[in-house]
Amino acid sequence: xxxxxxxxxxxxxYQILILPVLIFYVLFCVYPFFSTFYYSFTDYSNMKLDNLKxxxxxxxxxxxxxxxxxxxxxxxxxxxxxxxxxxxSLGLILAVFLDRKLxxxxxxxxxxxLPAVFSPLIIGYLWSYIMSTSDFxxxxxxxxxxxxxxxxxxxxxxxxxxSVVGTQLWQWTGWVMVIFLANxxxxxxxxxxxxxxxxxxxxxxxxxxxxxxMQPSVNVVSVTAMIGGLKVxxxxxxxxxxxxxxxTQTIMTAYIKTxxxxxxxxxxxxxxxxxxxxxMIITMVMMSFxxxxxxxxx
Amino acid sequence: MKKFSILLLxxxxxxxxxxxxxxxxxxxxxxxxxxxxxxxxIRIAYWNKEDSVKTLLxxxxxxxxxxELEYQFIDNKQYQNIIETQLTAGAGPDIIxxxxxxxxxxxxxxxxxxxxxxxxxxxxxxxxxYSVDGKLYALPxxxxxxxxxxxxxxxxxLNLKVPTTFDEELALHETLKQNGIKPQAMGxxxxxxxxxxxxxxxxxxxxxxxxxxDFDVQYGEGKTKLDGNWNTALEQWTELxxxxxxxxxxxxxxxxxxxxxxxxGKAAMWQSGPWAVEAIQTKNPNLKFDMFPFYGSEPGAxxxxxxxxxxxxxxxxSKHQEEIMQVLDLISTPEGQQAFWSDxxxxxxxxxxxxxxxxxxxxxxxxxxxxxxxxxxxxxxxxASNVIEDYGKNFQYVLSGKMTIAEALQAIDKKxxxxxxxxxx
Numbered sequence: 001x002x003x004x005x006x007x008x009x010x011x012x013x014y015q016i017l018i019l020p021v022l023i024f025y026v027l028f029c030v031y032p033f034f035s036t037f038y039y040s041f042t043d044y045s046n047m048k049l050d051n052l053k054x055x056x057x058x059x060x061x062x063x064x065x066x067x068x069x070x071x072x073x074x075x076x077x078x079x080x081x082x083x084x085x086x087x088x089s090l091g092l093i094l095a096v097f098l099d100r101k102l103x104x105x106x107x108x109x110x111x112x113x114l115p116a117v118f119s120p121l122i123i124g125y126l127w128s129y130i131m132s133t134s135d136f137x138x139x140x141x142x143x144x145x146x147x148x149x150x151x152x153x154x155x156x157x158x159x160x161x162x163s164v165v166g167t168q169l170w171q172w173t174g175w176v177m178v179i180f181l182a183n184x185x186x187x188x189x190x191x192x193x194x195x196x197x198x199x200x201x202x203x204x205x206x207x208x209x210x211x212x213x214m215q216p217s218v219n220v221v222s223v224t225a226m227i228g229g230l231k232v233x234x235x236x237x238x239x240x241x242x243x244x245x246x247x248t249q250t251i252m253t254a255y256i257k258t259x260x261x262x263x264x265x266x267x268x269x270x271x272x273x274x275x276x277x278x279x280m281i282i283t284m285v286m287m288s289f290x291x292x293x294x295x296x297x298x
Numbered sequence: 299m300k301k302f303s304i305l306l307l308x309x310x311x312x313x314x315x316x317x318x319x320x321x322x323x324x325x326x327x328x329x330x331x332x333x334x335x336x337x338x339x340i341r342i343a344y345w346n347k348e349d350s351v352k353t354l355l356x357x358x359x360x361x362x363x364x365x366e367l368e369y370q371f372i373d374n375k376q377y378q379n380i381i382e383t384q385l386t387a388g389a390g391p392d393i394i395x396x397x398x399x400x401x402x403x404x405x406x407x408x409x410x411x412x413x414x415x416x417x418x419x420x421x422x423x424x425x426x427x428y429s430v431d432g433k434l435y436a437l438p439x440x441x442x443x444x445x446x447x448x449x450x451x452x453x454x455x456l457n458l459k460v461p462t463t464f465d466e467e468l469a470l471h472e473t474l475k476q477n478g479i480k481p482q483a484m485g486x487x488x489x490x491x492x493x494x495x496x497x498x499x500x501x502x503x504x505x506x507x508x509x510x511x512d513f514d515v516q517y518g519e520g521k522t523k524l525d526g527n528w529n530t531a532l533e534q535w536t537e538l539x540x541x542x543x544x545x546x547x548x549x550x551x552x553x554x555x556x557x558x559x560x561x562x563g564k565a566a567m568w569q570s571g572p573w574a575v576e577a578i579q580t581k582n583p584n585l586k587f588d589m590f591p592f593y594g595s596e597p598g599a600x601x602x603x604x605x606x607x608x609x610x611x612x613x614x615x616s617k618h619q620e621e622i623m624q625v626l627d628l629i630s631t632p633e634g635q636q637a638f639w640s641d642x643x644x645x646x647x648x649x650x651x652x653x654x655x656x657x658x659x660x661x662x663x664x665x666x667x668x669x670x671x672x673x674x675x676x677x678x679x680x681x682a683s684n685v686i687e688d689y690g691k692n693f694q695y696v697l698s699g700k701m702t703i704a705e706a707l708q709a710i711d712k713k714x715x716x717x718x719x720x721x722x723x
Contacts, residue, residue, distance in 0.1 A: 157698050
């Protein structure tokens, strides 16, 4: 037996330890993943698992014909882009601001981070009261007291999606800020001193020193925000249930409606497959863009 | 390598034991052999809390000592999903709570048993929605209904009377508005209230006409459309929007907030059903309220939207068919209905010759209930019955002015077509 084989054999003993997890991973993750692909090409609906018929691309054609998919894709893309852009930029601004020598720094940091610890369902319930147009709506009480007309945050089909984005930003920007703060603290102070000697002002220091060195965390944050935005479900469910009309339906809410309300399991599986491919493509494009940006700034 | 194989084998054995355990749980021999008598354990699943059937469960315990009826609560949002997974796996509770639509699906798939032997005891109104090809597949439980709650004190103060036509209802709204009181609260953030409110007028002016008796069944089969049939009634209903009684604001208000508005006297009316009574009384124990039904152009008893609530079906794969039938038989007696009703006051029984005394909050709907004018059109829409969610959502667009009635109805018809074709595949 050569050394390589011996080493492999020795490692095998340790790798046994991951076996239980691996079995469950395969059973509950890998297997459902591939079975989704399989079912998306069958006529699986109405709980009939026996006599499944292969229907080719029918399910895919079906979902692309449905109005629900078109509107939910549009909403998901708008949502994901807004979340990525604002979460990253607002988080960055907050982090840079709270990295300064402020007396209230710690209190402010905790305050901004606090919403991230609550469940989205609680946040949804809370904000549906805060933004309500009934007499219990906190914001609208203030707005009408100032003599303006009520703002129908969640009930206006043109505004509802943006109100949900606002709520999500309120919840998650603090979390992003914490990641950026950790990255900011790893930037050596002498780089700023060197920049100062070279005559850089605050903006120059941010642009030439801070931002390029923040690239790893910007990458992580923007990719997770994009994926999180595309698969958003809970907050929409709690705040608007996809309404009014279909104005806040996203891919996930439309998927759940197709599968559990309407009982079209195969069509739902096709929905899932399309979603998976779309997220994969978007993430790959984003990663390559961020990589290029990283190379340019280096 | 040997060590590896042993570990692999152990893991596989453990896993198979775990899985076998899961599978056997539901099919395990139910009798507890250690007990004096052979007590058969059967399971009933329902989406309402145990409190809503407590008296009935006690009655089963008392009258059927040979049976141990285990109650399983499954939250409504997960209910269908969980039950269907269990049924697909050949398991599931012995007595399955269903709604009319799922009952007909399960019946066609052979998951629930023909229980026609109990059919004669029930009125047609209840048993029709739970029948497939003339055979009964679930016992119609206590009915549910929805009408318009109104604040009696506000009505008395402004000398307002319960309306008898839709026009009178509009006039009532106007008087309230003129007096600076919000006529009605509506949690239109949910798709349900607009759907039910609009169908109320359709039931009066279209569906109750003898020539439209089969309309709903035909709609469910894709033989007719809403667009072109419901338009006149619905155009009239939109007066509520045009005159500013139902407003876009309401799309930002949910069920609980609307309930708050009514219970605290901020709004004079609110559309809901018996299930809301307790919550209203908890918020405001002093509130005096009553309910009137939906009215049409002509004076009459009006209509309430509703129908048989839960249906109890027998799992055809269960090993305890005899015991299941004993329980269903007990539910189908006046005593069983009384026990079920006592935790669901307000609804009515579909068992022949069984009537209950209505609580005072429903005095003004007694005529409507007596006339049997309680109906939910979608219960007869078959495979298309799930389209009501889209119906409600499109009517949210009507309320916000983004759709006309005709456009909304066309969109609903299109979705209905998708559902019918999808199910026929």
